[in-house]
Amino acid sequence: MPFRRTVFFVSDGTGISAQMLGHSLLTQFEGFEFKEVTLPFVDSVEKVRLDCMPRIQAALEAGNGIPIVFSTLVNPEARDLIRGSGALLFDFFETFIDPLEAGLGMRSNHTIGRSHGVKDTKGYTNRIEAVNFAMAHDDGSSHRDLADSDVILIGVSRSGKTPTSLYLALQFGVKAANYPLIPEDFSRKALPEILKHYKSKLYGLTISPERLREIRQERRPDSQYAKFENCRYEVEQAEMLMRREGVRWINSTTKSIEEISTTILRDIKIERPLY
Amino acid sequence: MPFRRTVFFVSDGTGISAQMLGHSLLTQFEGFEFKEVTLPFVDSVEKVRLDCMPRIQAALEAGNGIPIVFSTLVNPEARDLIRGSGALLFDFFETFIDPLEAGLGMRSNHTIGRSHGVKDTKGYTNRIEAVNFAMAHDDGSSHRDLADSDVILIGVSRSGKTPTSLYLALQFGVKAANYPLIPEDFSRKALPEILKHYKSKLYGLTISPERLREIRQERRPDSQYAKFENCRYEVEQAEMLMRREGVRWINSTTKSIEEISTTILRDIKIERPLY
Numbered sequence: 001m002p003f004r005r006t007v008f009f010v011s012d013g014t015g016i017s018a019q020m021l022g023h024s025l026l027t028q029f030e031g032f033e034f035k036e037v038t039l040p041f042v043d044s045v046e047k048v049r050l051d052c053m054p055r056i057q058a059a060l061e062a063g064n065g066i067p068i069v070f071s072t073l074v075n076p077e078a079r080d081l082i083r084g085s086g087a088l089l090f091d092f093f094e095t096f097i098d099p100l101e102a103g104l105g106m107r108s109n110h111t112i113g114r115s116h117g118v119k120d121t122k123g124y125t126n127r128i129e130a131v132n133f134a135m136a137h138d139d140g141s142s143h144r145d146l147a148d149s150d151v152i153l154i155g156v157s158r159s160g161k162t163p164t165s166l167y168l169a170l171q172f173g174v175k176a177a178n179y180p181l182i183p184e185d186f187s188r189k190a191l192p193e194i195l196k197h198y199k200s201k202l203y204g205l206t207i208s209p210e211r212l213r214e215i216r217q218e219r220r221p222d223s224q225y226a227k228f229e230n231c232r233y234e235v236e237q238a239e240m241l242m243r244r245e246g247v248r249w250i251n252s253t254t255k256s257i258e259e260i261s262t263t264i265l266r267d268i269k270i271e272r273p274l275y
Numbered sequence: 276m277p278f279r280r281t282v283f284f285v286s287d288g289t290g291i292s293a294q295m296l297g298h299s300l301l302t303q304f305e306g307f308e309f310k311e312v313t314l315p316f317v318d319s320v321e322k323v324r325l326d327c328m329p330r331i332q333a334a335l336e337a338g339n340g341i342p343i344v345f346s347t348l349v350n351p352e353a354r355d356l357i358r359g360s361g362a363l364l365f366d367f368f369e370t371f372i373d374p375l376e377a378g379l380g381m382r383s384n385h386t387i388g389r390s391h392g393v394k395d396t397k398g399y400t401n402r403i404e405a406v407n408f409a410m411a412h413d414d415g416s417s418h419r420d421l422a423d424s425d426v427i428l429i430g431v432s433r434s435g436k437t438p439t440s441l442y443l444a445l446q447f448g449v450k451a452a453n454y455p456l457i458p459e460d461f462s463r464k465a466l467p468e469i470l471k472h473y474k475s476k477l478y479g480l481t482i483s484p485e486r487l488r489e490i491r492q493e494r495r496p497d498s499q500y501a502k503f504e505n506c507r508y509e510v511e512q513a514e515m516l517m518r519r520e521g522v523r524w525i526n527s528t529t530k531s532i533e534e535i536s537t538t539i540l541r542d543i544k545i546e547r548p549l550y
Contacts, residue, residue, distance in 0.1 A: 005379065014537040016446075017299045019547075024292045024347060025371055028383035038547055040537045068378060072299060088378045090371055096300055103343060103363045104280065108303035124531065131438045138410070163406045166441050170532065171291075256399065257445065262289040262315045272294075272313055 006035045006059035010052055010071040010082065015040040018092060022070030035064075048078045056085045074110050123173065123273060130169035130176075137177035138162055143194050146177055151268055152198055153178040154191075154242070155205035156234045157225075158215045160252040160260060164205065167257045172265065172272040186237035191245055203264055204242040204249030209235045211253045281310045281334035285327055285346040285357065290315040293367060297345030310339075323353045331360045349385050398448065398548060405444035405451075412452030413437055418469050421452055426543055427473055428453040429466075429517070430480035431509045432500075433490045435527040435535060439480065442532045447540065447547040461512035466520055478539055479517040479524030484510045486528045 007026065009019040015038045026034050039052055059067040071091045073079050083089045097108050136142050137149065139162065146152065151168070153161045153176055161178035168174040185192060195202060209232040216226035224230060242249050250263050265272050282301065284294040290313045301309050314327055334342040342362045348354050349368055358364045372383050411417050412424065414437065421427065426443070428436045428451055436453035443449040460467055470477060484507040491501035499505060517524050525538050540547050 003379075003381075014531075014533045016533055016537070017296045021292045021296045021347075021367055025368070025375060028349075028368075028372065028385065029375070029379055029381055030384055031381065032379065036546070036548070040541060066378065068375075072296075074303075088374075090374070092296055092367075093300070093303075095370060096365055097303065099363075099365070100300060100304070100343075103341065104278075104304055104307065106278075106304055106306065109305055110303065127532075128438055131441065135413070135437065162410065163403055163445065166406065167445055170438065170442055170445060256289075257402075258289045258291055262291070266315060271311070273311070 003032045004035065004064040005032055006037065006062070006064060006067040008052070008056065008059075008067060008069045008071075008087070009036065009038040010042050010048075010069055010073065011040055012043040012073055012075065012078070013040065015072070018070045018072045021092060022090070025070075042073070042078065043075075045075065045077050045081060048081045052082060053085055056082070056087050060086055126173040127170065130173045131166070133175045133177070134165040134169040138165065140179040140192070146194065146198055148175060149177045149198070149201055150175045150270055151203050151264060152176070152195065152201045153203055153205055153264075154181055154195065154247065155249075156181050156207070156212070156231075156238050158212060158219070159205040159207045159238075160257070161205055163257050164252075164260050164264070167261050168264070171261070172270075174265065174270060174272070181234075181238045181241065183234070185241065186234070189241065189244075191241065191247075199245070199247070201268075202245075202247045203268065204238070204247045205252050205260070206235060206239055206242075206249050207251065208253040278307045279310065279339040280307055281312065281337070281339060281342040283327070283331065283334075283342060283344045283346075283362070284311065284313040285317050285323075285344055285348065286313075286315055287318040287348055287350065287353075288315065290347070293345045293347045296367060297365070300345075317348070317353065318350075320350065320352050320356060323356045327357060328360055331357070331362050335361055402445065402448040405448045406441070408450045408452070409440040409444040413440065415454040415467070421469065421473055423450060424452045424473070424476055425450045425545055426478050426539060427451070427470065427476045428478055428480055428539075429456055429470065429522065430524075430527075431456050431482070431487070431513050433487060433494070434480040434482045434513075435532070436480055438532050439527075439535050439539070442536045443539070446536070447545075449540065449545060449547070456509075456513045456516065458509070460516065461509070464516065464519075466516065474520070474522070476543075477520075477522045478543065479513070479522045480527045480535070481510060481514055481517075481524050482526065483528040 009015045009022050011018045019038050042048055042051060056067055067087045069082055069087045069089045072093050073091055074093055079091050079094055101108055153165055155161050157180050165176040165178045168176040212231040213228045220226050248267055252260050284290045284297050286293045294313050317323055331342055344357055344362045344364045346366045347368050348366055354366050354369055376383055428440055430436050432455050440451040440453045443451040487506040488503045495501050523542055527535050
């Protein structure tokens with residue numbers, strides 16, 4: 001039986017940063033089964049008292065070891081209260097704000113809930129526009145404004161183009177169109193006509209035929225589309241086409257959406273903003 | 276003129292955790308203009324030497340103060356190299372792994388690039404399925420499998436339903452359908468028929484008429500759809516309808532996608548997993 005431990009992510013904002021970094025740290029401890037609980041918008045000492053303390057207390061009493069709290073709390077009083085609960089507290093703000101103040105030669109604002117707010121309206125609008133763009137240009141559904149795209153993803157059906165386009169838009173405000181490579185392209189042995197005007201923007205996704213078969217089988221069981229022979233043919237042809245046309249590509253088989261997106265941004269040399 | 280400083284986010288993985296937390300910390304220092312550079316997949320000492328050092332060196336020589344490096348590097352040798360460059364290094368792993376090892380009574384794996392990889396195949400499949408679900412159920416486009424949704428977002432056109440559904444899917448693997456409230460619903464003074472079967476899953480988004488007008492004006496300039504009077508009417512009617520039907524809602528006007536999504540998950544009491 002694995003070791004158990006309850007882990008809280010507590011923040012005066014969304015808790016997404018605390019959860020993401022805390023979760024990264026926990027992936028370094030295999031053998032533990034972590035019960036992860038996120039407590040967002042804890043922006044007053046009152047809320048620590050009412051929303052956090054009883055849950056930490058319950059976890060302490062459950063007898064699965066000392067609960068761990070990862071937090072991004074600007075208010076020192078709020079942190080002290082949690083530290084007094086008996087939980088093991090790691091506050092990302094507390095740890096780094098002092099040395100950052102020293103390094104920058106400036107006092108911090110100590111303002112609550114600043115990240116993931118809508119301060120940067122311009123950046124925020126970019127992001128929403130990028131989502132609209134990805135939706136309008138999903139699966140080759142529109143040729144309009146392709147020139148405005150930052151990148152155009154191409155690949156066979158179910159190679160991961162849609163989730164990647166959406167992630168690039170939502171997380172980084174990058175405008176990604178996506179365009180399927182289909183059997184007609186393979187017979188013609190040429191990229192879709194419209195894409196020839198945007199060759200420098202093309203980026204390919206490929207996938208192993210085995211994994212592609214699994215995904216397609218899930219969607220359209222026992223179809224010609226999902227047959228292994230067909231998957232292998234399409235992947236081979238798509239790779240041949242991309243190689244001939246000099247299109248960069250990445251194999252998505254064992255990569256997460258984050259890894260695929262990060263690789264694309266690195267390769268197309270777009271500095272990724274965060275909003 | 277604002278103070279300038281170059282900030283690097285360096286990681287042996289995607290760098291998304293380092294970037295997100297580092298960025299959160301920097302939002303506490305107003306008055307600085309940070310030039311943010313992300314260097315992902317730095318998974319060897321060789322790559323530190325080739326990809327990071329010259330860029331840090333260049334930033335040092337640019338004379339905008341000591342560059343700051345936020346990192347999540349598992350390899351201590353890689354960290355030492357960066358520390359020796361003269362940059363101010365904050366490594367999130369180094370800082371927390373030791374006290375976490377003590378607290379958990381276990382050595383960590385020291386495995387590179389573990390977060391945002393595809394370890395948890397089940398969780399990963401959930402996420403992709405949630406994206407497919409959100410796409411298939413965008414803007415009321417399908418009634419199929421609505422019973423499988425975790426939440427059904429409703430609201431007037433351009434109140435933020437689509438980006439929120441996609442964020443819930445991509446970030447948390449939560450299945451969110453979305454359904455527009457349209458003038459026909461307001462004349463009938465009733466929710467769309469199909470939604471009556473799923474009242475417990477409904478969650479409303481509303482928005483200020485002023486902001487709605489701006490967004491619609493951008494999309495369809497000088498249309499009836501974008502007129503302030505029309506926006507005010509639709510918002511009023513939508514809120515009246517939701518109030519009458521007992522649907523919870525949130526005002527999205529000044530909230531980010533992260534804040535809206537976090538609030539919804541808290542309210543519908545879904546524990547948000549991270550993959």
